[in-house]
Amino acid sequence: xxxxAPTRPIATPLAIIVVCGCIAAxxxxxxxxxxxxxxxxxxxxxxxxxxxxxxxMAIQNLVWGLAQPFAGGLxxxxxxxxVLAGGAIVYAAGMIGMTFAADSGLFYLTAGVLVGIGIATAxxxxxxxxxxxxxxxxxxxxxxxxxxAASSMGQFVFxxxxxxxxxxxxxxxxLIYMAGLVLLIVPLALALRGKSEGVSEGEAxxxxxxxxxxxxxxxxxxxxxxGFFVCGFHLAFVTVHMPAYLVLCGLSPEVGSxxxxxxxxxxxxxxxxxxxxxxKLPKQILLASIYFTRAIATAAFLLIPISPxxxxxYGAVLGLVWLATVPLTxxxxxxxxxxxxxxxxxxxxxxxxxxxxFVGVWLGGYVFDATGSYDLVWYLGILLGLMSAAIxxxxxxxxxxxxxxxxx
Numbered sequence: 001x002x003x004x005a006p007t008r009p010i011a012t013p014l015a016i017i018v019v020c021g022c023i024a025a026x027x028x029x030x031x032x033x034x035x036x037x038x039x040x041x042x043x044x045x046x047x048x049x050x051x052x053x054x055x056x057m058a059i060q061n062l063v064w065g066l067a068q069p070f071a072g073g074l075x076x077x078x079x080x081x082x083v084l085a086g087g088a089i090v091y092a093a094g095m096i097g098m099t100f101a102a103d104s105g106l107f108y109l110t111a112g113v114l115v116g117i118g119i120a121t122a123x124x125x126x127x128x129x130x131x132x133x134x135x136x137x138x139x140x141x142x143x144x145x146x147x148x149a150a151s152s153m154g155q156f157v158f159x160x161x162x163x164x165x166x167x168x169x170x171x172x173x174x175l176i177y178m179a180g181l182v183l184l185i186v187p188l189a190l191a192l193r194g195k196s197e198g199v200s201e202g203e204a205x206x207x208x209x210x211x212x213x214x215x216x217x218x219x220x221x222x223x224x225x226x227g228f229f230v231c232g233f234h235l236a237f238v239t240v241h242m243p244a245y246l247v248l249c250g251l252s253p254e255v256g257s258x259x260x261x262x263x264x265x266x267x268x269x270x271x272x273x274x275x276x277x278x279x280k281l282p283k284q285i286l287l288a289s290i291y292f293t294r295a296i297a298t299a300a301f302l303l304i305p306i307s308p309x310x311x312x313x314y315g316a317v318l319g320l321v322w323l324a325t326v327p328l329t330x331x332x333x334x335x336x337x338x339x340x341x342x343x344x345x346x347x348x349x350x351x352x353x354x355x356x357x358f359v360g361v362w363l364g365g366y367v368f369d370a371t372g373s374y375d376l377v378w379y380l381g382i383l384l385g386l387m388s389a390a391i392x393x394x395x396x397x398x399x400x401x402x403x404x405x406x407x408x
Contacts, residue, residue: 012191017134018143020191022150024084025124030154031095031182032119033264034162035060035111036240037257038098040247041171046102050244054365056104056111057240058358061232063116064123065354069347071121072129076344080130081193083121088185091118095179099172122185124151125350128330129342130192140334141283144327145275152271152323155264163257215337215345220284220395224332225352227287230388231325232356234294234381238263238318241364245374249306259315266319274324275331283328283335284395290321290328291392295385297321302378335399 035057043053075083094114101107124147135143158178165174215221243256277286301314333346364377 012193014134016191017130018146020188021127021130022147024122024185024188024192025127025147025151026154026157027181027185027188028088028091028119028122028154029124029151030158030264031091031178032115033155033239033260034158034178036243036260037159037162037166037253038171038175039240039244040253041166042098045171046107048104048107049365049369051362051365051369052104052107054240054361056108057236058362058365059108059112060116060119061236061354061357061361063113064120065232065351065357067117067120068123068125068350068354069344071123071126072342072347073344074121075126075129076341079193080126081189081191084126084189084192085186087118087121087123087126088182088189089118090114091122091185092179092182094118095175095182099175118182122182124148124326125330125346127192128326129346141278141327141331142272142275144330145271145273145278148271148275148323148326149268151326152264152267152319156261156268157264159257159261159264163254212345212348215341215348218336220397221333221336221345221349223391223395224329225349227291227388227391228325228329228349228353229356230291230384231329232353232358233360233384234356235322235360236357237360237364237377237381240361241368241374241377244368246306246311248374251306251308251311255308255311259311262312262315263319263322266316267322267324270320270322270324271327273320275327278328278331282397283332284392284397287325287328287395288389288392290324291385292389293321294318295382295389298378298382298385302375332395332397335397338399 039050039053042048043050071083071087091114094110094117097110097114098107101110128144128147131140131143131147158181162174162178165177169177239260242259243253246256246259247253274286274290297314297317301310304310329349330342330346333349334342337345360377360381363380364374367376368374
């Protein structure tokens with residue numbers, strides 16, 4: 001009796017991997033970007049202070065960051081598709097749990113811990129690790145930019161959609177509908193199956209702690225990680241507190257939602273441009289320019305009287321440099337250490353980003369409750385932007401020898 005030859009799994013075409021990954025990134029980041037719209041309705045209904053809501057979002061960002069290196073390591077080892085699908089389920093469960101979490105402790109658990117773990121395991125960081133394995137080196141920077149642009153388009157789509165859901169159905173049903181959209185990531189994850197394969201010729205075979213120790217001994221990686229803290233500070237503070245800040249300035253909630261939406265829309269251009277330029281110009285110089293631009297744009301926004309027009313213009317300018325840091329940072333991590341460890345080591349850098357997010361979103365709520373104003377946090381954001389611009393300038397754009405060969 002003839003025995004059938006074992007069949008090889010059919011390779012997923014690169015175009016399908018990229019399209020499904022970008023749609024998943026759009027949904028994952030889009031859902032998360034709406035949480036600032038829920039600040040006032042949830043706080044009013046549950047009687048939370050601004051600091052309580054801000055602390056839940058801060059916990060979410062911190063848990064996201066803490067889980068990201070492990071999520072990246074699991075994706076590298078067991079496959080992106082499995083991690084992505086599981087993360088989407090946890091993410092949706094956390095959003096649904098928020099609807100009945102009237103106690104602050106339960107709210108911290110659902111909005112903070114569960115959603116944070118879900119985002120970490122269903123985020124663009126995991127998706128970019130899959131892209132890093134599938135895409136040729138010369139195209140990685142552009143594809144990373146494409147994934148980041150898709151995430152930004154999620155913010156453009158979901159911000160007004162979330163506000164429309166809140167206005168039409170109330171904030172509880174809006175969160176349930178958002179959770180349903182997040183679950184669409186599960187079938188998309190099928191196209192991103194795959195994991196890091198064996199060691200390539202001349203590449204070091206390192207365990208988790210070995211790879212982390214060697215990476216942290218590289219000075220340029222340290223600077224990159226420290227600078228990424230500032231990116232997280234900016235993004236989390238603006239995403240969560242900008243809508244409430246604009247209402248405080250006398251503008252309507254719709255202006256806040258459209259400001260967030262325009263940040264996402266214009267960052268489609270910014271991310272694609274960063275990905276393209278990252279393949280042609282020094283990435284560290286581009287990163288320094290991005291942080292400097294953020295600082296100057298924020299200073300101008302605070303100096304000019306607030307109006308719907310200035311909010312929209314600020315959103316557009318900020319959008320151009322919003323997530324443009326991501327393809328450049330991911331590109332440097334891959335260049336330093338190779339694609340084999342990209343999921344884990346980008347995750348470590350992203351942990352710094354999320355510590356910054358924790359500080360930015362919590363400090364915004366704390367300062368507002370203490371002073372009745374967000375001004376101190378805005379000014380701190382400007383100072384940190386200038387400092388981060390300076391930190392990126394000494395970074396050297398070259399691979400790390402200890403990740404290419406095992407030292408004798």
